[in-house]
Amino acid sequence: MGDSVRKGERLLVGEGMAVWAADKPGGLILEFADEAVCEAAFRIQQLLERHAVPTGFVERLGSRILLARRLELLPVEVVIEAAPGQVDVAFRAGGRTLDRAEAESLLTPDRLERIEDLAAHAARSLRAHLSLRGIAHLRARLRFGLTEDGACLLQVVNPLECELGSTDMRQVAELLGG
Structure with missing residues (x-):
């Protein structure tokens, strides 16, 4: 996941993913159970960004992990x-x-x-x-x-x-x- 952002407390478990607090202020770590699901989520975010849809997505941290804004x-x-x-x-x-x-x-x-x-x-x-x-x-x-x-x-x-x-x-x- 890299040294820049670390997982804190697990906040919830959803369909195929867990959401963790991040040590980065205002951040959440989305950890997907499967690399393909994370890849699909990442590509959705890229497509929405290209079409100027404002989302909480921040960056991809690994093959199964995305960083998002806490909302x-x-x-x-x-x-x-x-x-x-x-x-x-x-x-x-x-x-x-x-x-x-x-x-x-x-x-x-x-x-x-x-x-x-x-x-x-x-x-x-x-x-x-x-x-x-x-x-x-x-x-x-x-x-x-x-x-x-x-x-x-x-x-x-x-x-x-x-x-x-x-x-x-x-x-x-x-x-x-x-």
């Missing part, structure tokens, strides 16, 4: 589905789908609009890239958080929580890498 998590996540000519956005909290009024009760209307816009932009960017590789439909679970100064960012996307044309993460990484 204050928002209580609403977004599930996006993108197909030719359409992007559908659904809001979720606590494992259930929310209607817009419920989502606005958990966030301000402006903040909800911001994450909806960011999610749709991310979906269009990913789908445009994947459509060139024969993938017409994608689905992704996106989470958002706030920086200390209040900026809203997309968290690092876990490719295991997405449908990106294949369940083989090596193939997903290849689809995202071109």
Whole structure:
């Protein structure tokens, strides 16, 4: 992992990854269980960065490790589905789908609009890239958080929580890498 950033306390275990505090102020270490999943996550972040989607991604530290900004998590996540000519956005909290009024009760209307816009932009960017590789439909679970100064960012996307044309993460990484 290098000498510059070290793991602290394990904060949570998610699908195919663990999240650790980092000794770098404001940092988190995302350690993936598999190199191919980390590669796919890294390539998603690169693609989103090229399309000016603001994320919490900082840098890649190793074959299974990414460094991300620590964000204050928002209580609403977004599930996006993108197909030719359409992007559908659904809001979720606590494992259930929310209607817009419920989502606005958990966030301000402006903040909800911001994450909806960011999610749709991310979906269009990913789908445009994947459509060139024969993938017409994608689905992704996106989470958002706030920086200390209040900026809203997309968290690092876990490719295991997405449908990106294949369940083989090596193939997903290849689809995202071109």
